[in-house]
Amino acid sequence: MNRTIALTTGILAALLGAYQCWRAVRLLHIASIYSEVLRLLGRLLENYTTPFHRFVVWLNAEAALAVGGALALLLGAAMMFARRPIAPTLIVSGSAIVIAHTGIGWVVATRMIHRFYAVGAHDAGLYWFDTPNRPAVVMLSFILPVIGAVLALLPATRRSLRGDPAGGSPPGVVEAD
Numbered sequence: 001m002n003r004t005i006a007l008t009t010g011i012l013a014a015l016l017g018a019y020q021c022w023r024a025v026r027l028l029h030i031a032s033i034y035s036e037v038l039r040l041l042g043r044l045l046e047n048y049t050t051p052f053h054r055f056v057v058w059l060n061a062e063a064a065l066a067v068g069g070a071l072a073l074l075l076g077a078a079m080m081f082a083r084r085p086i087a088p089t090l091i092v093s094g095s096a097i098v099i100a101h102t103g104i105g106w107v108v109a110t111r112m113i114h115r116f117y118a119v120g121a122h123d124a125g126l127y128w129f130d131t132p133n134r135p136a137v138v139m140l141s142f143i144l145p146v147i148g149a150v151l152a153l154l155p156a157t158r159r160s161l162r163g164d165p166a167g168g169s170p171p172g173v174v175e176a177d
Contacts, residue, residue, distance in 0.1 A: 006160035009151040010080035013091045016148060017073030019140050020098060024066035031059035055112045062105045069097035076152070083161050088152035095145035095152075102141035 034056045072094030079087035151157060 003160045005151060005154060005156045006080055006083075009091065009148060009157055010077045010087070012144065012148045012151065013073045013080065013094065014077035016098065016140070016144055017070045017077060017094065020066045020070035020073065020094075023141075024063040024070065027059050027063035027066060031056050031063070034059070051112065051115055055108070058105070058108050062101050065097055065101035069094045069101065072097060073148075080152075080157075080161075083163065085158075085161050087161060088157060091152040092149045095149040098141055098145045102137065106137075 034052060038052055038056065072090050074094075076087050076090030076094055079090060
């Protein structure tokens with residue numbers, strides 16, 4: 001049973017890492033779309049478009065954080081499959097990065113959506129929110145990372161990484177060879 005939990009944790013971390021890689025590419029694509037639109041508006045509306053320029057900077061920063069989370073999750077998955085004790089730390093760290101950058105990004109994008117409404121560009125403002133879609137973002141960026149972190153921290157996962165048999169010995173009992 002211990003090994004099953006560890007394998008499940010590794011598979012989940014690998015899937016989350018792959019999603020974060022895809023997410024980073026998507027965020028960079030969205031940032032490039034906004035950058036191109038802002039470039040076309042030129043300096044004429046520079047004072048008006050400053051918040052949008054900051055949003056592009058945030059999208060690039062969020063993409064970098066997504067890559068960091070992906071690296072931690074993918075390395076954690078590889079270490080979990082190789083039964084290395086560092087695996088839970090990497091998976092929990094990667095999950096925390098994913099939750100943090102998505103949470104902050106959600107707040108930033110929610111605030112920016114009002115600016116998009118103000119200029120009549122509601123559809124353009126939804127690029128961030130509708131990729132892939134809100135329920136999928138919540139599932140892939142909040143719920144599954146929490147589940148992955150909890151699985152990584154379970155005692156059964158630690159026992160599996162140490163190679164202990166299912167159940168192991170009770171605490172304080174030393175088995176004779």
